[in-house]
Each structure stands twice: as C-alpha cells, then as structure tokens.
Amino acid sequence: MSYLVRLRTEFSESIKSKDTEEKLDLIFYRPLGFLIAKIGCKLKLRPSHLSFLGLVSGIMAAVLYGQFPTSTPHLIMASMLFLLSGIFDSSDGQLARLAGNGSKLGLIIDGICDAGVTIAIYIGIFWIQLNSTPILIIPVFLSILAHSYQCSILDFYHREYLYFGYGKISMDYWNPTNDEMNIAVKQSSGIEKILNILRRNWVKQQSLLSTRSDDTRLKMRAFLTGNEDNKNKTMYHYKKTNLQMLTYWRLIGTNAHTITIITLALINKAELLFLFSLLIFNLVILFGRIIQKQKDNELIQNLEI
Secondary structure (H helix, E strand, O other): OOHHHHHHHHHHHHOOOOOOOOHHHHHHHHHHHHHHHHHHHHOOOOHHHHHHHHHHHHHHHHHHHHHOOOOHHHHHHHHHHHHHHHHHHHHHHHHHHHHOOOOHHHHHHHHHHHHHHHHHHHHHHOHHHHHHOHHHHHHHHHHHHHHHHHHHHHHHHHHHHHHHHOOOOOOOOOOOOHHHHHHHHHHOOHHHHHHHHHHHHHHHHHHHHOOOOHHHHHHHHHHHOOOHHHHHHHHHHHHHHHHHHHHHHHHHOHHHHHHHHHHHHHOOOOOHHHHHHHHHHHHHHHHHHHHHHHHHHHHHHHHOO
C-alpha cells in the first residue's frame, strides 16, 4: 500500500462518517485536524491535550475581540484564532480514533473546553458593551445558554445517526438516557462525579429538545441489536428517514454559530448576534422538531416497534 493510499485510509478512519460531516468540516477542519492528530500521535499526546490547546486558542481570540473591537487586523487575527480553536476541537476526536486512546473522561473534557470557548467568545464580543451597560449580561447569558442548547441537539442527532444509521453499536456513540446518567453520577466520586454531572446536564438539554423519549430510543436499540436482519433493516430505514434532517439541523450547529460570530464581528455588527442566538436559531429548532417528529413516526412504523 502506497503512502498516499495509507494516508487516505487513515484520514477516512479519523472521521466519524461522511454523512455526519459538514462540507466545511471535510474541506477545512478535518484535513487540518488530521495533520495535527498525526503530529499528536508522533508526540504521544492525548486528545485532552489538544482540547486544552483549543481552549487556549479560543480564549486568545476572545481577548482580541474584546480589546480591539474596531481594529480590522486584530479582528482578523481573532477570527483566525477562533478557527484554530475549531481545528483543535476537530483534531482531538481524530487523534482518539487514530491512536485508540479516547475515553469517556476525554469526551467530557472536550465538552467542557468547547463550553469554555463559547463563554469566552461571547464575553469577548460584548466586552465593551458590558463595561458600559452591565445589564447586557442577561442577554449575553441567555445567548450562551441558547448556543449550548442549539449545538446539543445537532450533537444528539449526529450520534443517533452513527448509532442507528451506521450500526456503530458501542457506548462511544450511544446517547445515554437520563436514567443511565443518574446511575453514572451516583456510582462515581471525586472529579469523575463532577464530570458526570456536567455530562448529565448536557444529556438533559438534549432530552428537552429531542423528539424521542428515552423509552422509544431503548426500544429502537433493542430492535437494532436483536439480530442481523433487524440491524440491517434499522440502518436502512434510519438513513432513509434521517439523512436530510442532518443537513437541516446543521443550520444551528457549531459551524453555523462560528460563521455567524466571525461575520458579525468583522462588519462591526455584533449586536445582531442576539437576534440570531435568541430568535432565528430557536425558530429553526421549533420548525425542525415538527419535521423530525414526522420522520420519527415514519421510522417507527417502518420498523414496526
């Protein structure tokens, strides 16, 4: 096998699936993330190391956004650091898949670092306004909260697609139920307990927005794992009913938020971020849940469960 063929194979193995990857990811974040992941393999780094580098890059971007809100060169540099943060966020998962050194702890750390970048960016974008009008902390807080909920639902349906559509039957891809997270919190201690509590909060966010109850998902899992025929049937019908919905949910995903934030910052219209975070993106969720519920009913009927 030639070196280029081997690299292409490794790159394919470093991504979750082409169906769950956005075009921007495939042409930008994933190739650069793969390069960093390969370097990380050589240096024997863990995915959490790259997660922290992403956090540092995001905080540096936020500082520049806050200190130089009208300086185009500084805004461009801040945007580049913000994108670099996203590249590191991509590379940590790719490193975990390439080196086989991922863990539940690493997944939670990744989520914490992502949340840290989001909080820092929003505070940085509105730093000047917050200093002059402290009451703005309320819409900023609500925007951060909305951002988290919006990204959580895309993450939920991405993982559902990998589990039910690709048959990746492992706890690495299963969206845990609320009961499973409650048990995990109860049975853990110390730092692991704290991290599980944070993960439980993420799962609760997803449950509030998801169109599927835990009971329905458990029935789907039981059918999927019943036998090979059930598995093939589930994968076929899940892809058929949910592939287009993934494209829709990406309208409120991380990339959509990043593009919106960078664009509004560069044209000095940061205040419009409230409009997107608190109104437009939430309307996308409301409309999307109506369509998703119809798709879920169609899937359940096709599986006859």
